[in-house]
Amino acid sequence: MTYDFDSVVNRRGSESLKWDVAEHELPMWVADMDFPTAPCIRQALEKRVSHGIYGYSILPPEWAKSYVTWWDQRHGLKMQEEELVFVTGVVPAISSAVRKFTTPGEKVAVITPVYNIFFNSIVNNGRVPVQCVLKYDGSSYSLDFEELERVLSDPQVSLLILCNPQNPVGRIWTREELARMGELARKHGVLVFSDEIHCDLTDPGKEYVPFAAASEENRMHSITAMAPTKCFNIAGIQTAAVYAADPVLRHRIWRQINTDEVGEGNVFAADAAIAAFTQGGTWLDELRAYIYENKQFAYRFFMEKLPKVHALRQDCTYLMWLDVSAYLKEGETSKGLAQRIREKTGLFLSHGRQYRGDGESFLRLNVACPRKTLEEGLRRLVQGLEEE
Numbered sequence: 001m002t003y004d005f006d007s008v009v010n011r012r013g014s015e016s017l018k019w020d021v022a023e024h025e026l027p028m029w030v031a032d033m034d035f036p037t038a039p040c041i042r043q044a045l046e047k048r049v050s051h052g053i054y055g056y057s058i059l060p061p062e063w064a065k066s067y068v069t070w071w072d073q074r075h076g077l078k079m080q081e082e083e084l085v086f087v088t089g090v091v092p093a094i095s096s097a098v099r100k101f102t103t104p105g106e107k108v109a110v111i112t113p114v115y116n117i118f119f120n121s122i123v124n125n126g127r128v129p130v131q132c133v134l135k136y137d138g139s140s141y142s143l144d145f146e147e148l149e150r151v152l153s154d155p156q157v158s159l160l161i162l163c164n165p166q167n168p169v170g171r172i173w174t175r176e177e178l179a180r181m182g183e184l185a186r187k188h189g190v191l192v193f194s195d196e197i198h199c200d201l202t203d204p205g206k207e208y209v210p211f212a213a214a215s216e217e218n219r220m221h222s223i224t225a226m227a228p229t230k231c232f233n234i235a236g237i238q239t240a241a242v243y244a245a246d247p248v249l250r251h252r253i254w255r256q257i258n259t260d261e262v263g264e265g266n267v268f269a270a271d272a273a274i275a276a277f278t279q280g281g282t283w284l285d286e287l288r289a290y291i292y293e294n295k296q297f298a299y300r301f302f303m304e305k306l307p308k309v310h311a312l313r314q315d316c317t318y319l320m321w322l323d324v325s326a327y328l329k330e331g332e333t334s335k336g337l338a339q340r341i342r343e344k345t346g347l348f349l350s351h352g353r354q355y356r357g358d359g360e361s362f363l364r365l366n367v368a369c370p371r372k373t374l375e376e377g378l379r380r381l382v383q384g385l386e387e388e
């Protein structure tokens with residue numbers, strides 16, 4: 001490996017949301033990695049810092065070009081530069097879409113368990129989330145299309161927020177599944193907003209399919225959110241894009257993003273995205289390999305030391321979804337269990353309840369950290385679950 005993912009960087013005292021915990025605590029919750037970003041991004045930012053003037057900035061043509069080339073070469077999606085709109089984050093884009101494409105009191109569909117902030121974007125805007133709950137057979141998740149159609153056919157539903165790939169269950173949706181989701185959405189007059197922020201975090205050799213690449217109809221009847229932030233660990237820079245091939249949809253989301261004043265980036269936003277998508281490929285591929293090895297390490301660990309925890313086999317993301325139903329005491333929630341582990345061992349995990357669906361029996365473990373940190377986290381998990 002060219003890059004060092006093994007060294008532990010002390011993040012305490014750096015105003016990190018993840019690491020704002022007590023001295024003895026070990027945070028393995030929010031989707032934020034404990035690795036320094038790619039050196040090419042750091043260099044681009046250092047260049048900007050050393051300039052010394054941080055006035056209002058504009059987007060250079062390289063910004064859209066870098067997204068277009070990356071998605072074409074890595075993911076087989078052909079976009080035009082003018083089809084991309086800058087936005088400060090994926091969540092701001094989702095909230096803008098909710099405000100633009102639905103009215104208060106209407107329902108917004110989600111496939112659960114799913115990223116909890118989707119519910120904030122819906123509920124905080126006075127809309128009502130409606131779930132299509134994924135089917136869990138004790139080892140993996142599948143989408144029941146009859147159930148999806150039942151949800152989408154409600155005339156009060158006009159928007160589906162999709163997570164592709166799905167956080168937290170770690171599913172890469174297939175081309176056929178995405179095409180079928182799109183068909184059902186169109187049949188019932190539902191617009192699809194596809195959040196693809198985790199798309200570059202697939203296991204080595206595994207490919208994600210952009211919703212818009214699954215069929216020409218999907219491309220013309222959807223909005224996609226993309227960003228370098230999750231995969232290059234630069235969430236604090238706040239830089240993202242929405243893609244809409246249809247000019248009317250694009251105009252409408254652009255209008256709302258600007259009304260919401262989330263359409264202008266800070267002075268680092270374009271530099272970071274351009275560096276990531278033009279020079280970050282090798283770093284990203286090594287990161288994916290490292291995360292893959294971390295997941296294999298954790299799977300082996302669970303088999304040997306915690307066989308009652310069922311760690312789902314996932315081929316994307318660094319967020320492991322752990323079925324801990326065997327450890328839930330009578331009447332205990334996953335939130336209660338996560339709290340019990342935290343109090344006893346200092347290990348801070350995400351509880352599954354917040355992702356809804358069947359999340360109540362699960363905990364989410366972030367393994368995007370040096371192996372040494374992962375080993376310590378797993379040791380604490382054994383202590384939290386098994387030792388009195």
Ligand SMILES: Cc1ncc(COP(=O)(O)O)c(C=O)c1O
Pocket residue numbers: 031088089090091092115163167195197198227229235240
């Ligand atoms: C599915 C998903 N979408 C969006 C975000 C956050 O996006 P942003 O920081 O660009 O608002 C996250 C962060 O974990 C996420 O998991």
